[in-house]
Amino acid sequence: MSCTICAERNFPSLRPSMEEPTSLFATGCGLTGWNIVVINIAGLFVLMALSYYRGETRKLRHIPTVGPTTPILSYIGAFRFIFDASNVIREHIEKVPNSMFKVADVFRWQVVIHDPKLIEEVKMLPDGILSSFDAQNESLQTWYSLGRHIVTNPYHLPIVRTQLTRALPQLVPAVHEEVVDAFDDFIPATDGWTSVKALETMMKIVARASNRIFVGAPLCRDPDYIDLVVQHAVDVVRVGTTLRLVPSVLRPLLNAMISHVPRGVARGMKHLAPVFAARRKCHQEKGDADSEKSLDFLSWLMEVAQGEERTDWHLTSRLLMMNWVAVHTSTMTFTHALYYLAAYPEYLKPLREEVEEVVKRHGWSKVALDEMHRVDSFIKESQRLDPLAVLLVNRVVLKDHVFSDGTLLPKGTFLSVATPKTHLNAQTYEDPLRFDGLRYAKMRERALGQTLCSNPDVGGGSKRKFDMVTTSVDSLAFGLGRHACPGRFFATCELKIMLAHVVVKYDIRLQNEGVRPANRWYATAFP
Numbered sequence: 001m002s003c004t005i006c007a008e009r010n011f012p013s014l015r016p017s018m019e020e021p022t023s024l025f026a027t028g029c030g031l032t033g034w035n036i037v038v039i040n041i042a043g044l045f046v047l048m049a050l051s052y053y054r055g056e057t058r059k060l061r062h063i064p065t066v067g068p069t070t071p072i073l074s075y076i077g078a079f080r081f082i083f084d085a086s087n088v089i090r091e092h093i094e095k096v097p098n099s100m101f102k103v104a105d106v107f108r109w110q111v112v113i114h115d116p117k118l119i120e121e122v123k124m125l126p127d128g129i130l131s132s133f134d135a136q137n138e139s140l141q142t143w144y145s146l147g148r149h150i151v152t153n154p155y156h157l158p159i160v161r162t163q164l165t166r167a168l169p170q171l172v173p174a175v176h177e178e179v180v181d182a183f184d185d186f187i188p189a190t191d192g193w194t195s196v197k198a199l200e201t202m203m204k205i206v207a208r209a210s211n212r213i214f215v216g217a218p219l220c221r222d223p224d225y226i227d228l229v230v231q232h233a234v235d236v237v238r239v240g241t242t243l244r245l246v247p248s249v250l251r252p253l254l255n256a257m258i259s260h261v262p263r264g265v266a267r268g269m270k271h272l273a274p275v276f277a278a279r280r281k282c283h284q285e286k287g288d289a290d291s292e293k294s295l296d297f298l299s300w301l302m303e304v305a306q307g308e309e310r311t312d313w314h315l316t317s318r319l320l321m322m323n324w325v326a327v328h329t330s331t332m333t334f335t336h337a338l339y340y341l342a343a344y345p346e347y348l349k350p351l352r353e354e355v356e357e358v359v360k361r362h363g364w365s366k367v368a369l370d371e372m373h374r375v376d377s378f379i380k381e382s383q384r385l386d387p388l389a390v391l392l393v394n395r396v397v398l399k400d401h402v403f404s405d406g407t408l409l410p411k412g413t414f415l416s417v418a419t420p421k422t423h424l425n426a427q428t429y430e431d432p433l434r435f436d437g438l439r440y441a442k443m444r445e446r447a448l449g450q451t452l453c454s455n456p457d458v459g460g461g462s463k464r465k466f467d468m469v470t471t472s473v474d475s476l477a478f479g480l481g482r483h484a485c486p487g488r489f490f491a492t493c494e495l496k497i498m499l500a501h502v503v504v505k506y507d508i509r510l511q512n513e514g515v516r517p518a519n520r521w522y523a524t525a526f527p
């Protein structure tokens with residue numbers, strides 16, 4: 001797949017190859033299509049019998065299904081779900097428009113909610129009824145693939161929510177510097193067009209920019225470290241998806257046999273141990289009052305970690321996990337936006353004008369990013385049409401719960417929210433299938449105009465309502481409710497800097513001009 005960043009201003013060109021899939025999961029697990037089929041067939045029969053006799057089908061009989069529900073036949077649906085989840089979900093929404101439904105995943109039934117009223121209910125339900133952690137663990141066996149210390153002690157979450165988000169005004173210039181350097185390294189300026197593999201190149205740029213605030217420079221530029229953080233995430237997913245195929249009693253053994261994760265942590269320690277040692281030494285000499293203390297995630301982790309979490313091994317594994325949640329998600333999101341930009345180059349001019357005008361007034365700062373409404377709108381519109389997954393907001397029901405439409409979801413049910421229904425709702429979004437890069441900027445202006453007309457003193461709510469960081473039933477790309485992505489404030493800054501840099505520095509076009517490469521999904525893509 002391809003885009004080009006071009007000659008007009010002596011700019012280089014960015015042109016990813018046509019064969020490159022847009023879904024990381026398609027290649028990311030390191031499994032070929034046939035491997036996936038063989039593994040799934042092997043696991044299929046064991047799980048089919050187990051799940052059927054565990055009575056899951058019986059317990060969820062009252063939830064409509066499109067297609068067969070009997071054992072064996074339901075697995076035809078499950079295989080379709082793996083390779084064509086997006087269309088399976090859309091078909092279900094069309095055929096069962098007024099109620100939740102269930103789809104056969106290879107490993108279980110998955111109940112899908114798409115009615116906006118019920119999605120609001122999901123958002124409000126407490127962790128005691130709907131668990132996000134159990135859903136992550138179930139999908140990717142995080143207990144094994146990441147380690148139980150991460151699952152049982154998620155102390156990184158408040159750090160992402162508070163320290164990272166609050167430090168953004170200080171961090172933005174550093175992220176901008178890293179983005180500029182990384183683009184110069186990977187797509188150096190030339191007089192002509194340069195062909196670039198988008199996903200692969202953006203992955204390295206995102207990994208560098210993210211690690212500038214995770215571990216700081218110069219480590220964020222070390223090619224072996226960058227290769228490790230990208231590869232580690234792939235290993236975690238490969239291990240997690242494979243472990244799901246065997247009964248729980250066999251998982252510790254299989255994990256010990258197939259996991260590369262401990263090897264990844266050991267490789268990471270080679271890079272990180274000297275950094276930890278230097279930071280500890282500095283702390284011993286200067287104490288808490290050190291005014292030159294590094295402002296990065298590693299420092300916050302070292303400050304907050306308790307007990308065994310303070311060891312090099314635990315700190316390294318937590319930093320690799322942060323890379324796992326941050327780098328692939330941001331790369332996928334940015335690559336989609338880049339493809340839209342390449343497919344609709346008419347947006348280059350209005351985006352460029354906005355960036356140049358705002359940067360002239362505020363420099364490359366957080367204030368400037370907050371004023372880049374067109375850039376924000378462009379990425380958000382891309383997320384609306386191409387979120388990370390067709391099903392998001394994954395939760396496990398911990399206690400039997402009756403929804404307001406009278407549907408009972410028994411304990412143990414795996415539920416998700418379908419993105420197409422609300423993201424493509426014609427009542428919210430005019431001409432919803434069309435890509436309109438300035439859609440949210442226009443919606444914001446309209447709402448702000450109306451609010452200011454009715455009361456010139458208000459308008460604060462409208463100001464942020466259409467921003468990328470704001471989650472709602474109509475904008476599910478970052479999830480919803482108390483477990484909505486806490487890293488979205490940082491991710492938004494990083495991706496806006498990247499897009500703003502691309503539009504002022506490059507021209508861009510697709511190898512196959514005007515034709516946006518088709519998406520490829522593995523199951524529902526990212527959890």
Ligand code: HEM
Nearest residue numbers: 325326329330333393394477478479480483484485487491
């Ligand atoms: C564009 C980039 C990103 C996208 C689209 C994205 C999307 C998501 C989604 C959909 C979820 C699940 C939300 C839910 O279930 O309701 C999530 C969770 C999470 N994300 Fe992100 N994410 C991105 C970047 C990041 C970054 C950069 C970080 C860290 C700096 C991060 C940290 C996390 C964490 C820690 C969770 C788990 C939250 C919890 O369990 O409460 N994400 N993300």
